[in-house]
Amino acid sequence: MQSLFQILMLVLDVVWFFVIAHVIMSWLINFQVLNTRQQLVAQIWYGLNRVLEPLYGPIRRLLPPMGGLDLAPLVVLLAIIALRIVLQNNMMMFY
Template sequence: MQSLFQILMLLLDVVWFFIIAHVIMSWLINFQVLNLHQQLVAQIWYGLNRILEPLYSPVRRLLPPMSGIDLAPLVVLLGVFALRIILINNAALFY
C-alpha cells in the first residue's frame, strides 16, 4: 500500500509541474518572449493544453467571468495542494 501512496504523490507532483510550466509558458507567450510560430514551442504549448484542459474546463464553468483573467490554474493548483495534504494526513492508512 505504501507504493500506492508514493504513486499518488508522484502523480500530483507531475500535475503540479505541468500546471506551473503551462502558467509560465502562457506568460512568456503573452509577453512575446516565446513565439508560437516556432515548431517546438507550439508543440509544447499545444501538448500542455491537451493535457491540462480536462482539468481546467470544469473549473472554468464554475468560475464567473473575470474579464480576461483565467483563475482556473490557481484553483486546480489549490486542489492539488489540498489532495496532497489529505494524502499526507492519511498516510497511516497506506502503511
C-alpha cells in the same frame, strides 16, 4: 499500500509541474518572449493545453467570467495542495 501512496504523490507532483510550466509559458507567450510560430514552442504549448484542458474545463465553467483573467490554474494548484495535505495526514492508512 505504501506504493499506492507514493504513486499518488508522484502523479500530483507531475500535474503540479505541468500546471506551473503551462502558467509560465502562457506568461512568456503573452509578453512575446516566446512565439507559437516556432515549432517546438507550439508543440509544447498545444501538448500542455491538451493535457490540462480536462482539468481546467470544468473549473472554468464553475468560475464567473473575470474579464480575461483565467483563475483555473490557481484553483487546480490549490486542489493539488489540498490533496497532498489530505494524503499526508492520512498516510498511516496506506501502511
